[in-house]
Amino acid sequence: MRISYKGDYALKAVLHLANRYEDGEVVPINEIAAANDIPRKFLEQIMLILKGAGLVDSRRGIGGGFFLKRPPAEIRLGEVVRLIEGDIEPIACAKTPPEPCCAEIGSCAFREIWAEVAAATAAIVDGVTFADIMRRQRELKSAHQGYHYEI
Amino acid sequence: MRISYKGDYALKAVLHLANRYEDGEVVPINEIAAANDIPRKFLEQIMLILKGAGLVDSRRGIGGGFFLKRPPAEIRLGEVVRLIEGDIEPIACAKTPPEPCCAEIGSCAFREIWAEVAAATAAIVDGVTFADIMRRQRELKSAHQGYHYEI
DNA sequence: TATAAATCCGATTTATTTAGTAGTATATAA
DNA sequence: TTATATACTACTAAATAAATCGGATTTATA
Ligand code: FES
Ligand code: FES
Numbered sequence: 001m002r003i004s005y006k007g008d009y010a011l012k013a014v015l016h017l018a019n020r021y022e023d024g025e026v027v028p029i030n031e032i033a034a035a036n037d038i039p040r041k042f043l044e045q046i047m048l049i050l051k052g053a054g055l056v057d058s059r060r061g062i063g064g065g066f067f068l069k070r071p072p073a074e075i076r077l078g079e080v081v082r083l084i085e086g087d088i089e090p091i092a093c094a095k096t097p098p099e100p101c102c103a104e105i106g107s108c109a110f111r112e113i114w115a116e117v118a119a120a121t122a123a124i125v126d127g128v129t130f131a132d133i134m135r136r137q138r139e140l141k142s143a144h145q146g147y148h149y150e151i
Numbered sequence: 152m153r154i155s156y157k158g159d160y161a162l163k164a165v166l167h168l169a170n171r172y173e174d175g176e177v178v179p180i181n182e183i184a185a186a187n188d189i190p191r192k193f194l195e196q197i198m199l200i201l202k203g204a205g206l207v208d209s210r211r212g213i214g215g216g217f218f219l220k221r222p223p224a225e226i227r228l229g230e231v232v233r234l235i236e237g238d239i240e241p242i243a244c245a246k247t248p249p250e251p252c253c254a255e256i257g258s259c260a261f262r263e264i265w266a267e268v269a270a271a272t273a274a275i276v277d278g279v280t281f282a283d284i285m286r287r288q289r290e291l292k293s294a295h296q297g298y299h300y301e302i
Numbered sequence: 303t304a305t306a307a308a309t310c311c312g313a314t315t316t317a318t319t320t321a322g323t324a325g326t327a328t329a330t331a332a
Numbered sequence: 333t334t335a336t337a338t339a340c341t342a343c344t345a346a347a348t349a350a351a352t353c354g355g356a357t358t359t360a361t362a
Contacts, residue, residue, distance in 0.1 A: 002153055003242040003265065005321065008253075011261055028337065042322055048339070060338045061330025077264065091154040101159075109288035110162060113228065113279060114154065120271040128264060137260035156350065179308065193351050199310070211309045212359025 001121055007084040010046050012036040014080050015137070017056060018072035018130040028065035046084070053083050072134060078125035088125070089118040152272055158235040161197050163187040165231055166288070168207060169223035169281040179216035197235070204234050223285060229276035239276070240269040 016032050029047060033040040047066055050056045055075065058066045068075065082088060093101030094114035102108045167183050180198060184191040198217055201207045206226065209217045219226065233239060244252030245265035253259045 001241050001268070004319095008242070008261075012253075015260070030337085039322065041324080044338080044340095045322090051339095058338060059330085060328075060336090062336045063331060064329085064337045066338090090152050091159065102163075107288070107291040109166070109284045109291060110159075112287075113275065113284075116275050117152070117272050120275060121268050124264065124267050124271060133260045133264075136263075137258070140258040140260060143258075155348095181308085190351060192353080195309080195311090196351090202309095209309060210359085211307090211357075213307045214360060215308045215358085217309090 001081070001085060001088050001090065003081075004085065006042075006046060007081060009036070009038045009043060010050065010080055010084045011077070012038065013043060013046065013066075014050070014055070014068070014075065014130060015133060017066060017068045018075070018134055021068050021072055024067060026059055026063065026065040026067050032066070049083060050080075055079070055083070071131070073129050073131035075130045076126050077128045077130070077133070078122060081125050088121050090114050094118045152232070152236060152239050152241065154232075155236065157193075157197060158232060160187070160189045160194060161201065161231055161235045162228070163189065164194060164197060164217075165201070165206070165219070165226065166281060166284060168217060168219045169226070169285055172219050172223055175218060177210055177214065177216040177218050183217070200234060201231075206230070206234070222282070224280050224282035226281045227277050228279045228281070228284070229273060232276055239272050241265050245269045 013032050013036065016036060017027055020027050029043055030040060032038065032047075033043045047056065047058070051058055051066070054069060056066050057069050058064065078088070087095060089095045091101055091110075091114050092099040093108065093111045094117070096115075098111070101111070164183050164187065167187060168178055171178050180194055181191060183189065183198075184194045198207065198209070202209055202217070205220060207217050208220050209215065229239070238246060240246050242252055242265050243250040244259065244262045245268070247266075249262070252262070
């Protein structure tokens, strides 16, 4: 499962909105783009995908912008990854139900290895919520601050 | 880590050679291509990559072909995958040592998740040899036979 | 020594995906 | 009514994937 720029941008945008989730803050796309070094028009397309999937919602016009429809603790990393990158499985036959791949799908010795890889990957990305990621981010920030002061 | 056609073909070719490894059999590319439904000229390129990496060797001319340089038990799936597909890591910052990715690599909350995914994937593909895959293939073949007889 | 069988190698081609950019339409708060 | 913001469609350039083409070279053997 390769993470493209599009996927990377989507994750950062969702994390940005997660950090502004309290009190239902609405964040304009310009802020998200500027803060995360994301091409603005590209981010527009990404936000529309996230909105289409019901993950975020938006308000138009002055004072408008985007916001999460669910609290960060209820959004799993895997959900965003699948939305943007598509299947987590490295090959179609590893999906459930399996889609045809080799000629003899019933006797392919590789298929179940890819299924194992998919399961292991899914366990990780579905085991982490954006609340977890926010917490981790705060830890890293304070650790980095620490280093800074020591210098 | 997405498996491309090229990677799929490479794995099948190596498995084909693994099945012919005993007594140092030499297998012409036409046989590998025909048996596995691989475009012949495309497979040529793939075999040259495998040869360049020292995984297989070849003999030219009449009676020539390809053969594994090492026994199947000493070739791990991950080795072939990395050769053809490149890095197993879903993003550059997850490599060791990490390559720059986001702006602030030291404080990115996603980085270690990708590193976990990479480690889990590597553990699977590096934990399986082509001898294991051959064994698994025989099991599947006989199971399939069984079903066949029951009908 | 000619011939057929096979690998070796570089170039070209076609289609798809990626990473954007452009332009316009629509909604909304002040 | 105007400035600010999203919504939507289309377009483009570059990279990658998946072959395909055309030969050059090596080698066993008839
Ligand atoms: S069935 Fe998918 S790799 Fe064999
Ligand atoms: S450093 Fe790679 S995703 Fe942030």
